[in-house]
Amino acid sequence: MGLTEDEVAARARDIKVFGFDLDGTFLRDDKSVSPRTRAAVRALIERGIEPVPTTGRTWQRLCQSVLGMDEFHYTVCACGSVIRDRTTGEFLRHDVIDPRTAAELIRRLKQPGVVIYLCLDDPYGTRLGDCISRDEYVRVRGKERWKEPLTCYDVPALIEANRWGVVKVGVRYAAPWRDDDFIAIGDELNLTSNPCGPNNVEYNVPGVSKAGGLATVAGRLGCTIDNVCTIGDSGNDVEMLRAAGLGIAMGNATEVAREAADYTLPFTNEQDGLANFIERYLLV
Numbered sequence: 509m510g511l512t513e514d515e516v517a518a519r520a521r522d523i524k525v526f527g528f529d530l531d532g533t534f535l536r537d538d539k540s541v542s543p544r545t546r547a548a549v550r551a552l553i554e555r556g557i558e559p560v561p562t563t564g565r566t567w568q569r570l571c572q573s574v575l576g577m578d579e580f581h582y583t584v585c586a587c588g589s590v591i592r593d594r595t596t597g598e599f600l601r602h603d604v605i606d607p608r609t610a611a612e613l614i615r616r617l618k619q620p621g622v623v624i625y626l627c628l629d630d631p632y633g634t635r636l637g638d639c640i641s642r643d644e645y646v647r648v649r650g651k652e653r654w655k656e657p658l659t660c661y662d663v664p665a666l667i668e669a670n671r672w673g674v675v676k677v678g679v680r681y682a683a684p685w686r687d688d689d690f691i692a693i694g695d696e697l698n699l700t701s702n703p704c705g706p707n708n709v710e711y712n713v714p715g716v717s718k719a720g721g722l723a724t725v726a727g728r729l730g731c732t733i734d735n736v737c738t739i740g741d742s743g744n745d746v747e748m749l750r751a752a753g754l755g756i757a758m759g760n761a762t763e764v765a766r767e768a769a770d771y772t773l774p775f776t777n778e779q780d781g782l783a784n785f786i787e788r789y790l791l792v
Contacts (some may be wrong), residue, residue, distance in 0.1 A: 511770045519754045519770075520789040524731045526552055527562040527584065527722040527748060529740035530574070532705070532777050533758050534561070541576030548783040551791055553579055560584055560725055562718045564704055564744050566675045567592050568633025582728070584721030586627075586675045587702050587744055589712045591721050600724055603713040604629040604673035609697055611664035613677055613711060616693050621682040626663070629673035636663055678710040687743075703743030703764075710744070718744065719751035737790070739782055741765055756785055 511519070526549075528534050534549075536542060549559050560582050561575060567585040582600075583592050591600040605613070610626065617624050628634040667674065679690055690709040694701035700712045718740075723733045734753040738745070741761040749755035749768040757769035760776035775781035 516771045523737040524735040525558045527560045527738045530563040532741035544780045545783040548786040566627045566633040582725045587712050588716035588721035607667045607671050610674040611668045614664045623680045626677040627675045629675050681707050718748040
């Protein structure tokens with residue numbers, strides 16, 4: 509049973525940290541940030557509430573061009589694997605998948621109907637891909653886009669030979685595969701598996717989550733997860749929606765995210781849902 513609007517307003521009074529997902533939440537479908545959303549988040553900072561981008565993206569790829577602004581102090585990236593103080597460059601957490609495990613994971617994932625991608629732990633967040641053929645990529649992704657990083661390298665051999673750490677591995681898949689098939693593979697290798705949207709699962713080191721990342725940031729700021737408000741739209745947001753003092757699902761959220769949240773907004777990411785929530789409940 510979700511909270512009423514009055515109950516949401518009451519809990520909002522105790523919020524010190526605002527953890528927000530990016531894709532499908534902070535960002536519009538075209539990956540841009542609306543002026544209203546940018547203004548609302550800046551107003552949070554002026555109000556003394558710490559906004560924290562909390563995402564499955566890697567820290568190297570979380571730049572100003574993605575965020576649309578550069579005022580953020582902390583970021584929780586790769587679903588909690590990497591927590592970074594952007595002001596000092598200090599890592600509060602920086603855990604990567606070891607090369608042998610990453611290589612074995614990719615070997616197990618390399619099946620018809622599956623496109624694999626991964627981000628290396630280097631200064632650039634180099635993105636590699638491994639799939640069977642261009643036709644396979646088009647079948648899974650449903651589009652004719654073919655970028656150079658998604659080529660048919662022997663990625664497991666490259667990782668092992670160079671002893672590259674991997675921030676995350678992800679798959680996009682076509683029927684008859686299901687999320688549960690890929691979660692089972694992650695469990696076998698003792699990895700955290702995160703459903704990230706339709707036909708998309710990502711893997712991180714064991715024991716990490718967006719919720720754990722935000723708890724670390726909250727502790728750094730002298731408060732607890734009870735003083736954190738989270739907002740998101742998909743499966744990899746579920747833990748932070750449940751754990752936070754106030755968990756908000758976007759109007760475009762998946763059913764599992766809605767069930768985990770305390771309250772579901774009537775507005776989507778295309779309708780400035782995040783900005784509407786901030787203005788109505790956190791800036792009053």
